[in-house]
Amino acid sequence: xxxxxxxxxxxxxxxxxxxxxxxxxxxxxxxxxxxxxxxxxxxxxxxxxxxxxxxxxxxxxxxxxxxxxxxxxxxxxxxxxxxxxxxxxxxxxxxxxxxxxxxxxxxxxxxxxxxxxxxxxxxxxxxxxxxxxxxxxxxxxxxxxxxxxxxxxxxxxxxxxxxxxxxxxxxxxxxxxxxxxxxxxxxxxxxxxxxxxxxxxxxxxxxxxxxxxxxxxxxxxxxxxxxxxxxxxxxxxxxxxxxxxxxxxxxxxxxxxxxxxxxxxxxxxxxxxxxxxxxxxxxxxxxxxxxxxxxxxxxxxxxxxxxxxxxxxxxxxxxxxxxxxxxxxxxxxxxxxxxxxxxxxxxxxxxxxx
Numbered sequence: 001x002x003x004x005x006x007x008x009x010x011x012x013x014x015x016x017x018x019x020x021x022x023x024x025x026x027x028x029x030x031x032x033x034x035x036x037x038x039x040x041x042x043x044x045x046x047x048x049x050x051x052x053x054x055x056x057x058x059x060x061x062x063x064x065x066x067x068x069x070x071x072x073x074x075x076x077x078x079x080x081x082x083x084x085x086x087x088x089x090x091x092x093x094x095x096x097x098x099x100x101x102x103x104x105x106x107x108x109x110x111x112x113x114x115x116x117x118x119x120x121x122x123x124x125x126x127x128x129x130x131x132x133x134x135x136x137x138x139x140x141x142x143x144x145x146x147x148x149x150x151x152x153x154x155x156x157x158x159x160x161x162x163x164x165x166x167x168x169x170x171x172x173x174x175x176x177x178x179x180x181x182x183x184x185x186x187x188x189x190x191x192x193x194x195x196x197x198x199x200x201x202x203x204x205x206x207x208x209x210x211x212x213x214x215x216x217x218x219x220x221x222x223x224x225x226x227x228x229x230x231x232x233x234x235x236x237x238x239x240x241x242x243x244x245x246x247x248x249x250x251x252x253x254x255x256x257x258x259x260x261x262x263x264x265x266x267x268x269x270x271x272x273x274x275x276x277x278x279x280x281x282x283x284x285x286x287x288x289x290x291x292x293x294x295x296x297x298x299x300x301x302x303x304x305x306x307x308x309x310x311x312x313x314x315x316x317x318x319x320x321x322x323x324x325x326x327x328x329x330x331x332x333x334x335x336x337x338x339x340x341x342x343x344x345x346x347x348x349x350x351x352x353x354x
Contacts, residue, residue: 049319050173058181101234115263212290213243223277227270246305250282301350
């Protein structure tokens with residue numbers, strides 16, 4: 001009589017095959033879902049960008065409303081009004097400063113154009129005098145001169161106006177969305193733990209980052225005003241805004257004033273100060289002090305931050321670059337709460353999944 005064969009190895013192999021299939025299936029479905037969501041985000045950009053911005057502003061206002069109501073016992077509508085004023089007024093002032101400075105720049109644009117053409121002529125003469133072997137287009141800076149020609153320059157100034165119109169339309173939609181969020185804030189309370197965690201972490205990040213950006217902008221403004229740099233207010237306000245673009249924004253805010261500084265001061269000591277001092281301020285406040293205050297904060301690896309900046313920038317352009325960190329932080333929290341997607345959350349935090 002034959003002995004029954006041991007089927008345990010076969011069953012183990014079958015379970016392993018099923019587990020492998022499930023993992024591959026989950027990965028494929030995740031990729032398909034990610035591609036579909038990305039296409040939907042691109043298609044609905046006009047509406048979603050103002051909506052997301054209003055959600056983040058509302059996320060900042062909500063904790064303030066709770067604190068004001070708890071410590072002052074004021075009615076809800078008055079607490080909402082005070083909290084909204086505290087958050088909105090500094091943002092509005094920054095926008096007004098930038099708009100005013102851009103207007104001044106547009107008025108002086110042709111003056112700066114003439115100065116820049118004069119500098120290019122000086123460089124061309126210097127290169128020819130030194131007999132540096134360079135192609136003719138480099139010797140004459142033909143590409144730059146073409147950009148600075150009147151048709152291109154006029155088109156650039158018109159582009160500023162069209163972008164201003166787009167910004168106003170976005171601001172109007174943000175105001176409408178935020179208005180309805182605030183109206184309904186007293187009727188519903190957040191009881192979901194996931195939403196509470198997202199709100200607490202994202203609002204803490206936004207508050208700390210805004211305060212540090214304002215301090216950075218003020219310190220940079222003091223440097224620019226002390227050196228007598230033109231458009232100091234505009235460059236300081238741009239520093240505040242560009243600080244919301246991780247890593248790249250701080251570098252861009254240091255580089256942007258340099259052409260004006262060179263046209264105004266040449267290669268003098270003031271040019272060096274305008275380059276070095278803001279760089280030190282950005283490094284100390286942005287790379288040393290702010291990370292210590294945030295602690296774990298949004299719990300995102302630096303590579304994740306750069307990748308999110310690129311991805312959201314491709315999807316939503318410049319607004320996506322500004323919103324990259326808080327949106328990716330919210331996404332990481334959501335992924336961490338779902339068992340199948342928890343390894344992705346670990347990767348976003350820079351930890352290898354177990």
